[in-house]
Amino acid sequence: MTTESLPVRADAPVRTPARKTTTRGGRRLLRQGAGRQHHAGPLSYVLLAITAILSIFPLYWTMVAASTDNTRVSQTPPPFLPGPNLFSNLARAWDEAAMGKAMINSTIVAGVIALSTVMFATLAGFAFAKLRFKGRNVLLMLVIGTMMVPPQLGVVPLFMMMSELGWSQQLPAVIFPTLVSAVGVFFMRQYLSEALPDELVEAGRVDGAHSLRIFWSIVLPVARPAMAVLFMITFVHAWNDFFWPFVVLDMTNPTVPVALTQLSAGYIRDQSLIMAGALLGTLPLLVMFIVFGRQIVSGIMQGAVKG
């Protein structure tokens, strides 16, 4: 139940034949800035540098504020350089916002959701891309249609369902509604239509392999790059998802975004502590971005996904 649904590139179905396999093509695109004839002038660099600063500054300042104490943070002019208290504030936030528990919860939730989304999306994507069956087009239209329905609209019955199942305030309540993703299915279908040659599937059939076997030993190896991208993007979304976890979980068993609201709830706002919590909650994803930034960027450009 990601409130921010994953988007697929609108023109993706139209231009399917021209596309290359994800990573290779994606990397080539990224390196060259694919064939626009103009070179960037100085003004472009200046504008892009400003954009980069605006993008990064709030996070940098989170770190600065998290490393000072409260009196310093509320002085004018505000601090621009890190202070000495980063680790003590992080430790306090860790304790007061139940960050340890929240981190574990978020890791479980995002991990399970990303794994199952990738697995089921690859299975269904393979069927839609390469297998012939009655009602395929109708079902595919259904998948596409479901991408347009905001999950918030079903939140009241979903909440009633969860309390009936006895899952209120528990992780399965967050995990189950998000086990699959229409965008994921569509994304894998687009990828496999191009990346997986029909002959490979036929050859498997001739050798007498049953469908699951073909999936396991022919489809999975081909799909791996797209699966990696889908995993990362789904993980980011599930980690950051706010509305539904906020409704169904409470402070005794929160995910990271839910735990963060606790920090800002008090009457006396401990700004350094709040910023330390915000920093803690963002850090895991930032590390992931620094390590896999290139893949995530190319994945989104290939026609994936919004949070």
Added chain:
Amino acid sequence: MPAVATSTTHARRRGALLHRIDVKGAPYAFVAPFFVVFAAFSFYPLVYTSWISLHRVELATLDVMEWVAFDNYVELWNDSRFWNALGNTITIGVISTVPQLLMALGLAHLLNYRMRGSLFFRVASLVPYATSVGAAALVFTMLFERDFGMINWALGAVGLDPVDWEADKWPAQIAISTIVIWRWTGYNALLYLAAMQAIPADRYEAAAIDGASRWKQFTHVTVPGIRSTIVFTIVLSTIGATQLFGEPLIFGQGPNGVSGGADNQYQTLGLLLYEEGWKNYQMGRSATVAWAMFLLLVLVFVAQRLIRRLRSARTS
């Protein structure tokens, strides 16, 4: 040895049967998990929402549903908070979506140039996307703080008066929109960039031969070339704007912020839905708000369709 022969034909037939079952059945088995989970946790709740909206249901006694027909809808229609929240949702939606998509278009255009460090700029503009609503809203709440916030300090540095970003309607809505814009501009820019790179180079060459300036090329080649992607991002941003929840909630001081400010000056439909259900304990009314959100979306899409049809009728 006839017996052996029959048993092999049997085996072969059985093999063929299994094969047929596999070929016919496997596709359904492969797509089934998606449809089962979707039906149970998305489609069924969606339909059931309308049923609940016709009842009085209290949060404490969820199994007691009292039929009230359209009372919830009538009450909502007569409730000034609803119209206020609807108005706020629309204004915040417009002032967050329009600049966001325009800036994304410009940013994509810049990223489309050949340059050094293009990967750095792409990753940097996507960094806000990795930030959760929670963290982003907390930081911006602080930047927009009245007495010591950095934005008021910067305003003061250029000789302007400080703004009470939280207490006044428009400043609060602008501040909330800023959070949305910050988080999503880079993401939309990458979608545009991908579409721009699919535009054939010869269209630019043809335009250049016709003497079109760079700006003309941008408005006459680039923008029409990525039109379907633009429509797509408008649809997505509209859905996102209708559901806006985390940003105003946290901007209004955490979980107690469901009222959207002292005068509900930035309460959105998302916050009203939550307030009715989980603060006022009226799940039926909450479901009614969900329906209102749905209708709002339908209206927007119908309007958008109409505009597109009128436009294409005019051009053809």
